[in-house]
Amino acid sequence: MTGNGSTSTESKDDPASHVTIRVWDLPTRLLHWALAGLFAAAMVLAALTSEHSPAFRWHMLAGLMMVAVVALRVVWGLFGSKHARFGSFLCGPGALLRYLGDSLKGRDARQAGHNPGAAYGAIAMLVLPLAIVATGLMVQGRKEIFEELHKALAYGMVAVVAGHLLGLGLHAFRHRDRTIGSMVTGLKRGMGKEGISSFHPIPALVALLLLGGWGAALATSFDARTGSLVLPGTQVKLQLGEGAERGDVHPSEDDDD
């Protein structure tokens, strides 16, 4: 049974009174797994291919898709359901330090949505992909400093993801509220009043269509022959990896010829 209404017996956080509640709506889960999948794909492609390989363009396309995922998550963070909204989990550094101190003493309070540690991790995992893509695009300008920064930010994201998974494991061990599977099922154990009333399938469908549309726009504006792409809705031309006819797509190089 899922619950989302409060009862008088639920005023204390007593595990005996916990029921199965809806926590993560469908848009949050869709965007979570899209981000996780795209980031993992971009990292694997970067590790397995060189920037001179035609396959490297998929690394950059994964990055451009991540930007759309983060943009949609920001919109959902403003208008989405209770636990997805930034307003429900953003907190100051004092709350984070208190939470970390309590965790070390094994006294951290269970929370249905993001606890302060997870909240900072979530924000980092939404901001870092934007910085990674921005510096990745600047590598186009051949500035080596951006390449180094791009790599450092990507490894920083790997470290945050590792912390995220460790935190999930510790939380699951301590609170046994089915957290680990909750980003798949949307469900956790908790007090009925903590649950959300709907998984919001329509906004999830809209998000899926928008992501599909962005993916299709990227695919149609991509020139497989040269490996170049005109960013949809703009005049900005990008070289995705080292194209077969690389000299054709760099205006500065063309000018020199």
Ligand code: HEM
């Ligand atoms: C590349 C891998 C991953 C990335 C980039 C990632 C990213 C994120 C982000 C950004 C959030 C915040 C969600 C939001 O509010 O929209 C989050 C939360 C969450 N993720 Fe992941 N995640 C990854 C892997 C995983 C895996 C493998 C699992 C499950 C085993 C998982 C389970 C969860 C859960 C349960 C939450 C909500 C709990 C919390 O941390 O507050 N994640 N993740």
